[in-house]
Amino acid sequence: MTRTFLSAFAATTLVALPAFALDKTDVLTNYANIAAAKYEDSLITAKALQAEIDAFLAAPSAETLAAARNAWRVSRVPYMQSEVYRFGNPIVDDWEGRVNAWPLDEGLIDYVDATYGGASDENEFAALNVIANPTFSLSGQEIDATSITGSLLSDTLQEADGVEANVATGYHAIEFLLWGQDLNGTDAGAGDRPWTDYATGDGCTNGNCDRRADYLRTAAQLLVEELGYMTDQWTTNGDARAAVLADPAAGVSMMLTGMGSLSYGELAGQRMKLGVLLNDPEEEHDCFSDNTHFSHYYDGVGIQNVYLGSYTRIDGSVVSGASLHDLVAQTDAGIAGQLSTDIAASVADLNAIVDAAQNGMAYDMMLARDNAQGEALILGAVDALVVQTRSIERAVAALNLTSIDLEGSDSLDAPDAVFQ
Amino acid sequence: MKYIMSCIAALTASTASADVARAVDDYILPGYATFAQTATTLSEGATSDCTIAAMRPAWHDAFDAWINISHLHFGPIEQDGRAVIIAFWPDGRSAGVRTLARLVATQDDVISTPEGTAQLSAAARGFYALEYLLFDPQFDDTGAYGCALRRALAADLANIATQVTDAWQTGYGATLRNAGAPDNQIYLTEREGVQALFTSLLAGLEFDIDNRLGRPLDTFERPRPTRAENWRSERSQHNILISLQGLKSLKDTLSDAQTPVTDAAFARAFAKLEQLDDPAFANVADPQGRFKVEVLQQTLRDIAVAAEVELSDLLGVQAGFNAADGD
Numbered sequence: 001m002t003r004t005f006l007s008a009f010a011a012t013t014l015v016a017l018p019a020f021a022l023d024k025t026d027v028l029t030n031y032a033n034i035a036a037a038k039y040e041d042s043l044i045t046a047k048a049l050q051a052e053i054d055a056f057l058a059a060p061s062a063e064t065l066a067a068a069r070n071a072w073r074v075s076r077v078p079y080m081q082s083e084v085y086r087f088g089n090p091i092v093d094d095w096e097g098r099v100n101a102w103p104l105d106e107g108l109i110d111y112v113d114a115t116y117g118g119a120s121d122e123n124e125f126a127a128l129n130v131i132a133n134p135t136f137s138l139s140g141q142e143i144d145a146t147s148i149t150g151s152l153l154s155d156t157l158q159e160a161d162g163v164e165a166n167v168a169t170g171y172h173a174i175e176f177l178l179w180g181q182d183l184n185g186t187d188a189g190a191g192d193r194p195w196t197d198y199a200t201g202d203g204c205t206n207g208n209c210d211r212r213a214d215y216l217r218t219a220a221q222l223l224v225e226e227l228g229y230m231t232d233q234w235t236t237n238g239d240a241r242a243a244v245l246a247d248p249a250a251g252v253s254m255m256l257t258g259m260g261s262l263s264y265g266e267l268a269g270q271r272m273k274l275g276v277l278l279n280d281p282e283e284e285h286d287c288f289s290d291n292t293h294f295s296h297y298y299d300g301v302g303i304q305n306v307y308l309g310s311y312t313r314i315d316g317s318v319v320s321g322a323s324l325h326d327l328v329a330q331t332d333a334g335i336a337g338q339l340s341t342d343i344a345a346s347v348a349d350l351n352a353i354v355d356a357a358q359n360g361m362a363y364d365m366m367l368a369r370d371n372a373q374g375e376a377l378i379l380g381a382v383d384a385l386v387v388q389t390r391s392i393e394r395a396v397a398a399l400n401l402t403s404i405d406l407e408g409s410d411s412l413d414a415p416d417a418v419f420q
Numbered sequence: 421m422k423y424i425m426s427c428i429a430a431l432t433a434s435t436a437s438a439d440v441a442r443a444v445d446d447y448i449l450p451g452y453a454t455f456a457q458t459a460t461t462l463s464e465g466a467t468s469d470c471t472i473a474a475m476r477p478a479w480h481d482a483f484d485a486w487i488n489i490s491h492l493h494f495g496p497i498e499q500d501g502r503a504v505i506i507a508f509w510p511d512g513r514s515a516g517v518r519t520l521a522r523l524v525a526t527q528d529d530v531i532s533t534p535e536g537t538a539q540l541s542a543a544a545r546g547f548y549a550l551e552y553l554l555f556d557p558q559f560d561d562t563g564a565y566g567c568a569l570r571r572a573l574a575a576d577l578a579n580i581a582t583q584v585t586d587a588w589q590t591g592y593g594a595t596l597r598n599a600g601a602p603d604n605q606i607y608l609t610e611r612e613g614v615q616a617l618f619t620s621l622l623a624g625l626e627f628d629i630d631n632r633l634g635r636p637l638d639t640f641e642r643p644r645p646t647r648a649e650n651w652r653s654e655r656s657q658h659n660i661l662i663s664l665q666g667l668k669s670l671k672d673t674l675s676d677a678q679t680p681v682t683d684a685a686f687a688r689a690f691a692k693l694e695q696l697d698d699p700a701f702a703n704v705a706d707p708q709g710r711f712k713v714e715v716l717q718q719t720l721r722d723i724a725v726a727a728e729v730e731l732s733d734l735l736g737v738q739a740g741f742n743a744a745d746g747d
Contacts, residue, residue, distance in 0.1 A: 117518075263741075274504065277501040392741070
């Protein structure tokens with residue numbers, strides 16, 4: 001997708017805003033346009049990240065490492081807003097593990113602290129350390145990893161031995177390579193990998209700096225390729241766009257399924273509540289960089305801009321058009337308004353977590369066993385997300401989106417798409 | 421089939437065949453009462469005799485009572501993370517055993533008060549933490565501290581079970597029973613009450629299929645018997661039976677509707693369970709044993725498909741979001 005196309009599309013939808021009854025297809029077209037914009041923004045910022053990583057590897061220093069880390073943080077902003085597309089769209093959901101799989105057993109990739117432990121009951125390769133080991137045995141096969149290639153990371157190491165925690169590619173693998181382990185537990189501080197882990201010659205710390213650099217370079221290249229693929233899926237002829245538009249009722253179900261599943265099972269449950277209950281800083285989403293507060297916040301913002309049908313791009317331009325809110329309001333203005341209010345409340349609560357983190361209480365500190373204030377902040381946002389899920393269910397009922405295919409069992413075959 | 425179901429739906433009033441009040445009175449409330457009672461028995465028994473041998477039978481009884489109602493993921497059980505604390509599984513990062521081992525190694529006296537125990541990681545509380553303490557040899561000889569830890573976790577569990585049960589008996593049961601009443605803030609329509617129960621039915625089946633059976637089965641090339649739930653206490657197969665019995669009670673109390681396909685699928689699953697003798701699902705490691713567990717898994721899928729088809733139109737609802745909707 002080119003930017004020209006996108007701007008043209010945005011302009012069309014702006015002038016074409018209907019004053020009469022909304023058509024589901026208009027809402028879905030805008031939904032697809034916003035997806036295209038979010039993935040293209042993710043691609044643009046991933047390319048910027050790749051450029052900073054190349055600059056860092058060409059001339060390793062504290063400054064170039066800081067610039068690469070900053071580019072990583074920037075790249076998370078549009079990507080996290082795209083997560084609302086995950087659960088409703090099988091094309092996205094089948095793919096997303098390649099870019100955002102989490103949590104990971106980072107010992108697969110590189111050296112780790114002694115407290116990390118070794119192979120676990122669940123994962124024989126939790127401490128494989130491919131950067132230090134050019135050859136190794138994986139499920140009875142001898143692997144030649146002397147050259148760190150995209151295929152090695154994507155096809156061999158990613159989910160090696162069928163274990164999801166073996167994450168070799170994507171944002172979090174890159175995050176680990178830029179920051180290293182956060183060994184501060186629930187105390188202040190993020191990962192503190194020295195830039196000299198990438199130094200050439202005698203200055204190299206922790207060994208294998210050349211292989212580490214190869215890994216980082218390859219992972220950045222793969223991220224750009226993957227986001228290019230997903231951007232293509234949402235162009236005029238893209239498969240993901242076609243899937244959304246194929247059946248208007250099903251398409252609207254996909255929108256609401258994505259919003260509800262991200263709100264409830266994923267963000268409120270897996271990513272937020274569980275960390276509090278386990279008091280475990282390894283349960284935070286961006287655990288190496290301590291960027292978790294922003295990741296959660298932009299997940300929430302993504303839900304909001306899909307509902308309201310208006311997304312502000314990284315360059316400040318706006319993609320907007322017929323909204324789901326207006327579609328629901330046509331049938332039941334009360335439910336439509338309540339859902340708007342609920343989403344605004346969850347975004348405000350997620351923003352309060354950002355404020356607290358920026359004022360010194362990092363997300364992992366909020367997870368400490370005796371930090372009642374941090375726990376209250378996180379659980380406040382969890383509660384707001386649960387409340388908005390109920391309103392999403394009411395919107396589904398109001399729109400009378402009955403099961404599209406009762407013959408199959410969507411709740412089992414595709415547990416993330418219960419309404420399809 | 422789809423066409424026929426639509427016609428039936430058109431002919432019947434949307435929630436005419438649902439009976440939320442009966443599900444509350446005949447299934448949910450008695451189920452929670454048994455859970456609170458057996459958890460209290462476990463805790464009181466531990467107070468008088470904290471040996472592993474003495475605690476095991478009471479732990480089994482309380483676990484049975486829990487599994488019977490464990491698929492009800494709404495209401496008081498969702499407050500303060502109670503469901504996660506009672507039953508933290510699967511534990512893909514071994515957080516439970518790591519925390520328990522650290523407590524024992526450091527003789528951490530945080531467990532000397534109920535408030536202290538309540539601050540522990542959820543992974544180190546509840547049924548699965550107790551299973552490690554009662555069935556994993558590494559915790560056999562933990563002396564006085566092990567005894568105190570077992571007592572503390574049993575008391576913590578009994579406390580939560582009692583709180584949840586009280587909440588159902590003194591308020592939440594009425595809230596659900598009166599779904600759609602003018603002053604009901606939680607269930608705005610009767611249909612929302614039906615939906616909560618229908619979602620629980622499907623989510624419970626999904627959990628059995630994907631986790632209780634799916635985790636040990638994994639792939640043909642790489643079965644994983646030690647990922648079976650409760651393989652240490654050899655309850656893996658038994659849990660499926662108790663779970664299905666609970667789900668069947670939920671379905672039967674919720675609806676009088678004729679659901680012949682669902683009922684037949686349940687009957688097939690119970691028959692398969694009777695024939696199967698693989699208490700810890702250890703046999704998934706060989707092809708023949710694996711096949712039997714796969715067949716069982718398929719019968720559960722049949723129940724789920726049938727229940728969705730037969731019940732969703734009859735009850736006038738579809739499943740809502742459930743906690744397993746993430747990844």
